Amino acid sequence: MDFNMSKEHLMAKQLFHDFAINEIEPWAEETDENHRFPWETVRKMQSTGFMGIPFPREMGGQGCDTLTYVLAVEEFAKYCGTTAVILSAHTSLAADAIFQNGTPQQKEKFLRPLADGTKLGSFALTEPEAGTDAAGQQTKAVRDGDEWVLNGTKIFITNAEVADIYVVFAMTDKSAGTRGISAFIVEKGTPGFSFGLPEKKMGIRGSSTCELIFENCRIPVNNLLGREGKGFGIAMSTLDGGRIGIGAQALGIAEGALDRTVAYVKERKQFNRPIAGFQNTQFVLAQMKADIESVRYLVYNAALLKDAGKPYSVEAAMAKLKASQVASEVTRQCVQLHGGYGYIQSFQVERMMRDAKITEIYEGTSEVMKMVISGSLLR
Amino acid sequence: MNIVVCIKQVPDTKEVRIDPVKGTLIRQGVPSIMNPDDKAALEAALRLKEQFGAKVIALSMGPLQAELVLREAFAMGADEGYLVSDGKFGGADTWATSSTLAAAISKLDYDLILAGRQAIDGDTAQVGPEIAEHLGVPHISYAEEIKVEGREVIVKRQFEDRYQILKAKMPVLVTALSELNQPRYMTPGGIFDAWRNKEIGRWSRDDIPVDDGNIGLKGSPTKVVQTYPKTMKQPGTKIETDVDESVQYIVEKLKEKYIL
Known part of the structure; x- marks a missing residue:
């Protein structure tokens, strides 16, 4: 044990810290304020090799590992939750789904440009009627000769308008339930594939979130990812990995908020002394620090298990559950310690509190995490 | 083309504090970084490598922990790295440092030597040019632009109020300003390579063909008598006037001191 x-x-x-300070922090506030996708930063992430960290060199990646990828998401999230989720959805949902399930030809055609930073990825499972109940997919794919024909709508899709390559789930056999779901790779620009209006979100406001609309969208049969009817398993195992990324994002948001708050309480004076001198402040800070450190080990542990090729589904669920809870609680306490200043935008913790909330919801809600964890206990 | 780049590990002076009693730098707990001018020199070398194809060899002298800047150089794209490290080289001034580094470089096959203008912990700007003198090659300092044409190097050399365009035949040493370029980031894969697949050549006293009289503290003609932080000798003058008058006042004072 080490x-x-x-x-x-x-x-x-x-490296990730320096990059975050130089390239991410300067844009974070403006990105949130204007709901603007931070293209300048993402282009630099693409050219610095950050979009393919855990994938092998021979597939266009950096040949590192999940822990390194986690460190990137965490460091970026200290300054900007938006940038962190762009990286996370791209890497551990879109690219990893293809890496784990793609044919050699699919990896060459779709994983390589994702990993080498030429293209951006997105993952589309959620539908208006299929959130936590992901098995209730309404989007249909029907085989027609050498093509699949997609019809339906996906919602709340991260990196939606900005991505180039999408992993999309659809029903290929309604009567078979979860065994009737299949995964597909769809490229932007395919006729019949369009976008709805961008969502106006509480947090991670710079990330692109909107509907994907498929109307008789025809894709080649070669774009079926994994075998027909195996889509549900692909979605679930991919989300296991995604949860490590979201755990890292939540961890980073909490750390970023605490760092700012420590600096603030040393400066802010009330009753003729810095508020750091009050025991209430000290105890709240201490609790936050202990919570953050405990979450760090859960998140890193899940990453190490994934790298070791061991089962990590339950560990990833625990990491995400605790990390997102800690992120929400820590950012809430940080706003409180900032007092009135915490409630206005320029002190950043307000944005972090809004960003933290989504980590309890997306890539499986906290309730889903509890289902995964209790399921393993009661098996 | 073989390019040797001299890089130094320095304390990040943005984070350094000065011991109020001893007047020396408090280095404990201060992060170490690659000297910024040296990083610009390395970036220049890597760009020449991309343009013409070249082998980039990073060279550093310092304690064993200076290995970190060589690993960083690997992670940015350097091909080879050598660390000159021995207690006997310790306490070197610019003469002893340049003698040692020149002797180390003489073991390498080089066409171009790039160094930073100066290190942020010493600010002497002497080591680069001194290396060139020891090796008997020309040098051009304060480069804000470096071009290579065949066997010639063309450098835009910066002065306070003008610049020179100088041309020299290889082998030549050029010292770089941090304004020369924006150094690239390491890549994550480059970092993994740097630690897992690259070897640093380690050279100790016996590997370096240099006289005992020219190394370390004993070989250093410079003797530091005392270092101390600048302190205000007398309180300043406080003038309270309106904006226009105070501008006038400041301008006159500056003229009085021949600053304007």
């Missing part, structure tokens, strides 16, 4: 990070991980963490 809790020490290797030298390469420490150096990578430093």
Whole structure:
């Protein structure tokens, strides 16, 4: 058992930190304020190799591992929840789904450009009538000669308008229930594939979220990802990995809010002394720090298990459950310690509190995490 | 083309505080970084490599922990790295440092030597040019632009109020300003390669062909008598006037001191 990070991980963490300070923090507030996708930052992430961190070199990736990817998401989330989720949805949902399930030809055609930073990825499972009950897919795919014909609507899709390559789930056999769901790869620009209006969100407001609309959208049979009828399993196992990314995002948001708050309470004076001098402040800070550190081990542990090729579904669920709870609680407490200043935008913790909330909801709600965890207990 | 780049690990002076009693830098707990001018030199070398094809060799002298800047150089794209490290080299001034580094470089096959203008912990700007003198090659300092044409290097050399365009035949040493470029980030894969697949050549005293009289503290003609932080010798003058008058006042004072 070793809790020490290797030298390469420490150096990578430093790299992500420097990048976040120079390239992410300056845009974070404006990105949120204007609901604007941070293209400048994403282009730089693409050219610096950040979009393919855990994938092998021979597939266009960096040949690192899940822990390194987690460190990137975490460091970015300290400054901007939006940037963190762009990276997370791209890497552990879209690209990893293809990496784990794609044919060699699909990996060459779709994973390589995702991993080498030429293209951006997105993952589309959720529908108006199929949220937590993902098995209730209404989108249909019907085989017609050498093509599949997609019809239906996906909602709340991250990286929606900005992506180039989409992993999309659809019913190929309604009568078969979850065994009737299949996964497909769809490219932007395919006729019959369009977007709805962008959603106006509480947080992660710079990330692109909208509907994907499929109207007689014809894609080649070669774009079926995995075998027909295996889509539900692909979705669930991909989300296991995604939850490590969201856990890392939540961890980073909490850390970022605490860092700012520690600086603030040393400066802010009331009753002739910095509010850091009050025991209430000290106890709240101490609790937050302990919570954050406990979550760090859950998140890193899930990443290490994934890298070791061991089962990690329950560990990822625990990591996401606790990390998102801690992120919400820590950011709420940080706003409280900022007092009135915490409620206005320029002190950042307000944005972080809004960003934190989504981590309890997307890629499986906290309730779904509890279903996964209790399911393993009561098996 | 073989390009040797001299890089130094320095304390991040943005984070350094000064011991109020001893007057020395408090280095404990201060992060170490690659000297910014040196990083610009490395970036220049990597761009020449991309343009013409070249082998980029990073060279550093310092304690064993200076390995970190060589790993960083690998992660940015350097091909080889050498660390000159021995207690006997410790306490070196610019003469002893440049003698040692020049002797180390003489072991390498080089066409171009790039170094930073100066290190942020010493600010002497002497080591680069001194290396060139020891090696008997020309040098051009303060480069804000470097071009290579065949066997010639064309450098835009910066002064306060003008610049020179200089041309020199290889082998030549050029010192770089941090304004020369915006150094690239390491890549995550580059970092993994740097630690897992690259070896740093380690050179100790016996590997470096240099006289004992020219190394370390004993080989350093510079003797530091005392270091101290600048302090205000007398309180300043406080003038309270309106904006126009105070501008006038400041301008006159500056003229009085021949600053304007």
